Amino acid sequence: MIQVSHLTKLYGPRPAVNDLNFEVKKGEIVGFLGPNGAGKSTTMKILTGFMPATDGKATIGGFDVFENPLDVKRNVGFLPENPPVYPEMQVFDYLEFAAQLHQVRGDLIKRAVSTALEKTALGDVRNRLIGNLSKGYRQRVGLAQALVHNPQVLILDEPTVGLDPKQIIEIRELIKSLGGDHTVILSSHILPEVTATCQRIIVISRGQIVAQDTLEQLTTRIKKGLIYSLVVKTPSPEGVEALRKIDGVGGVTSAGTKLVVELKPGAKEIRDKIVETAVSRGMGVLEFSAERVSLEEIFLQLTTVEQA
Amino acid sequence: MINNIWVVARRDFRAYFTSPIAYIIIAGFMVIMGWMFFFNLSHFNMQNMQYQQYNMGKGVSITEGIIRPLYGNMNVIFLFLVPFITMRLFAEEKKLHTIELLMTAPLTLTEIILGKFFSAFLLLAVMLGLTVIYPIILFATGNPEIGPIVSNYIGTLLLASCYLSTGVLFSSVTENQIVAGALTFAAGMFFWLVSWATQSAGPVWGDLLNYLSLISHYNNFGMGLVNSSDVFYYLSFIGIGLFLTHRVLDSYRWR
Numbered sequence: 014m015i016q017v018s019h020l021t022k023l024y025g026p027r028p029a030v031n032d033l034n035f036e037v038k039k040g041e042i043v044g045f046l047g048p049n050g051a052g053k054s055t056t057m058k059i060l061t062g063f064m065p066a067t068d069g070k071a072t073i074g075g076f077d078v079f080e081n082p083l084d085v086k087r088n089v090g091f092l093p094e095n096p097p098v099y100p101e102m103q104v105f106d107y108l109e110f111a112a113q114l115h116q117v118r119g120d121l122i123k124r125a126v127s128t129a130l131e132k133t134a135l136g137d138v139r140n141r142l143i144g145n146l147s148k149g150y151r152q153r154v155g156l157a158q159a160l161v162h163n164p165q166v167l168i169l170d171e172p173t174v175g176l177d178p179k180q181i182i183e184i185r186e187l188i189k190s191l192g193g194d195h196t197v198i199l200s201s202h203i204l205p206e207v208t209a210t211c212q213r214i215i216v217i218s219r220g221q222i223v224a225q226d227t228l229e230q231l232t233t234r235i236k237k238g239l240i241y242s243l244v245v246k247t248p249s250p251e252g253v254e255a256l257r258k259i260d261g262v263g264g265v266t267s268a269g270t271k272l273v274v275e276l277k278p279g280a281k282e283i284r285d286k287i288v289e290t291a292v293s294r295g296m297g298v299l300e301f302s303a304e305r306v307s308l309e310e311i312f313l314q315l316t317t318v319e320q321a
Numbered sequence: 322m323i324n325n326i327w328v329v330a331r332r333d334f335r336a337y338f339t340s341p342i343a344y345i346i347i348a349g350f351m352v353i354m355g356w357m358f359f360f361n362l363s364h365f366n367m368q369n370m371q372y373q374q375y376n377m378g379k380g381v382s383i384t385e386g387i388i389r390p391l392y393g394n395m396n397v398i399f400l401f402l403v404p405f406i407t408m409r410l411f412a413e414e415k416k417l418h419t420i421e422l423l424m425t426a427p428l429t430l431t432e433i434i435l436g437k438f439f440s441a442f443l444l445l446a447v448m449l450g451l452t453v454i455y456p457i458i459l460f461a462t463g464n465p466e467i468g469p470i471v472s473n474y475i476g477t478l479l480l481a482s483c484y485l486s487t488g489v490l491f492s493s494v495t496e497n498q499i500v501a502g503a504l505t506f507a508a509g510m511f512f513w514l515v516s517w518a519t520q521s522a523g524p525v526w527g528d529l530l531n532y533l534s535l536i537s538h539y540n541n542f543g544m545g546l547v548n549s550s551d552v553f554y555y556l557s558f559i560g561i562g563l564f565l566t567h568r569v570l571d572s573y574r575w576r
Binding site: 021058061062063083084086087089091093094095096097099100101102110111114115116158194 | 417
């Protein structure tokens with residue numbers, strides 16, 4: 014449904030997006046994960062035709078985003094970083110306007126707007142001025158605008174930002190329910206959100222894709238680089254040095270009595286060796302535990318490792 | 322295409338009336354014009370009475386004495402008012418980020434620009450429509466010629482539309498409405514004042530500057546003539562303003 018190849022965008026000399034290649038199949042829900050400034054929003058703006066790429070190609074539904082922007086835009090619902098809402102309009106009128114802009118047929122507009130209001134639980138505020146709504150409600154109006162013309166593809170930039178926990182759950186359920194019929198790309202830097210709603214995750218950092226996989230496979234990939242933490246009685250530089258020399262140990266960091274031993278990926282079972290070494294050097298092991306690698310750490314690892 | 326233009330135009334036109342801006346502009350305009358009309362009329366009456374008293378001849382015609390000055394003044398008022406009408410058209414959209422809605426919807430840039438221009442044009446038409454009361458008063462109490470009145474309306478519509486198109490252009494180059502308004506006013510003044518320079522310029526320069534001046538093309542309309550070259554000039558001016566707007570907005574996408 015969505016194909017991106019060698020997509021590059023330069024802001025002056027600076028590459029915001031650098032040789033991006035990925036694909037999203039019809040009906041998939043894919044999460045775009047990355048730190049601020051990674052290039053998520055830029056990629057989305059290119060896909061929705063808001064700005065052109067410097068190089069590369071992107072197609073949605075077979076239509077080239079650059080050559081056939083109108084065809085692409087007809088099939089896409091976009092929620093930008095800031096919901097594009099007019100404060101002086103009422104919610105219903107605004108959604109009606111959005112529906113008209115997106116070529117919804119005149120007689121179908123009322124129903125389309127009502128459906129969108131229902132899906133985003135905005136029924137109560139349909140006649141309120143958008144300027145009088147809270148940030149969370151405005152965000153929902155922005156989402157409703159993306160849904161109102163029932164597009165095949167939804168591109169959502171941080172859809173749950175500003176929402177309270179209850180609303181977040183509702184929106185996540187909504188997004189999950191959209192998969193299958195619709196193809197969804199959503200971006201976030203809230204990791205649990207991506208794990209909760211997406212089938213596949215694309216991790217992007219500094220304009221480049223650093224990982225593309227389902228969550229399970231990403232976790233397995235990184236799990237191999239396990240981390241153990243020790244609390245010792247008397248830490249010593251020689252002891253720490255000896256630990257570093259163990260075959261399979263990637264690095265040791267020490268903070269007072271707490272030592273953190275990182276294993277190299279693909280390392281064999283060396284827990285016994287670590288404890289043995291620590292004890293034999295006179296450090297005295299008080300606690301030893303394996304730290305589970307969380308998604309946060311996967312994310313940080315992937316996004317802070319220097320690219321070769 | 323027309324449909325899309327109308328969708329944009331309608332929204333923007335209604336938006337004018339959900340904030341004080343339209344009401345203030347229309348009210349201010351009518352107050353000033355009403356005042357001018359009143360003073361114009363009383364001066365005219367006094368003048369004609371003097372002519373009659375001292376038997377100085379036929380006196381000034383309604384066309385020369387009331388209609389020409391009235392619409393001439395209206396043009397000056399529009400020079401000041403139009404920036405307030407047009408300054409929000411694109412500047413506000415950029416500030417509120419609603420421009421992203423327009424730019425990612427299946428609309429062409431041309432449709433968006435024409436829609437915006439048309440919404441401002443409609444507001445202008447409303448204002449001009451309200452001034453029809455003055456000719457009505459003149460007809461009720463006197464015997465004016467219909468020709469000059471019609472030509473003045475056409476001319477004012479065209480001239481003010483030139484300001485509108487300049488306003489649309491400058492609204493698209495900045496996020497700041499005040500800057501947009503100021504630039505629009507400055508441009509309007511420039512094309513107005515160009516005519517002053519023609520007096521001191523040589524023959525070639527003089528003709529060129531005269532052609533560029535917005536008001537020199539108005540003279541015929543004032544007298545009751547709808548001259549095709551003047552109409553063409555105004556339409557070209559409007560067209561160039563909107564074309565440049567297209568270029569500006571298109572260029573933003575390339576940054």
